[in-house]
Amino acid sequence: MTMTDTSLSPLTPEAVTTLFTRADGQFLFARWGRPIVPVVFGVEDDTVSILKGAIEAVVALAGHKMAATDPELGANLMVFFIRDWAELTATPNLDRLIPDLAPLVARLEGADANQYRAFRFDEGGGIKAAFVFIRMDAAMAQAPADTIALSQIVQTILLWSDTAFLGQSPLAVLRDGGPAILKPQIADLIRAAYDPALPVASTDPALGLRMAARLGRMQ
Structure with a gap:
């Protein structure tokens, strides 16, 4: 169709x-109130290149900037590809970045979710960091890598409503x-x-x- x-x-x-x-x-x-510095975990180098290419394209579309490092955080856009939500609680120090990580994992498991995004903000309210988690369930596994990459960065370049893209x-x-x-x-x-x-x-x-x-x- x-x-x-x-x-x-x-x-x-x-x-x-x-x-x-x-x-x-x-x-x-x-x-975003600062240049975006992405890092990707859990995929092969080819997929990392696809994801970073999508990030660069959307950042350019916005007229925003990227950088090699963030002076406060090092990397400020962290993208995690996982097989199961339980992997998050086993990741060292992730609970320092994501408050109440264990209850969050329980909610994501209960909802059978395949993606989640968390944002951090600077004193002026602008986005200073984002954490993107993608669980590779059957639906995600069937989607092309470039589609996943583009979808995720589009939903991370702005703080959209929690209902913006439902349906x-x-x-x-x-x-x-x-x-x-x-x-x-x-x-x-x-x-x-x-x-x-x-x-x-x-x-x-x-x-x-x-x-x-x-x-x-x-x-």
Whole structure:
């Protein structure tokens, strides 16, 4: 089946605001406030290259920067590929990075989740670190590595709502068996969100209107 999501109309102001409005009704927006320094664990070098290539592409799309090291953290975007959530509790010192790790693992196991993202923020509310965990269940194992990579970095480049991509993907497939691409509407929104004139973080829903106004200028 061929997907036609790439031909959809631009996002409305209401749709933009919804993408950053959490299930509890709170509007919460944040983008990275420092250069991104990725490190990947649990996969072969070829897959590491694919993932880092996707990160570089999305960071360039946003007009943001990457760096060789983060002065505070060393690496600030850590991506873990695992077979089972229990591996997290067996990883040395991970509990220092992820508070309440054991209860979190129990929740992920109970939900049969195959991915999880955690963020850390600086004093201004901007993203300063992200931890991405991907459990290679049957569904993930069938997905191409470049699709997984693109999906994860798109969902990490901004602090989206916890419901933003439930039942829908930020990616589209042009044809059966073809590569996944980022939906143009989401690509435009990422660019708009990194406009230097906009705040790095905000809880004001009016920011959704400001981002939507920038989308109109991109058409």
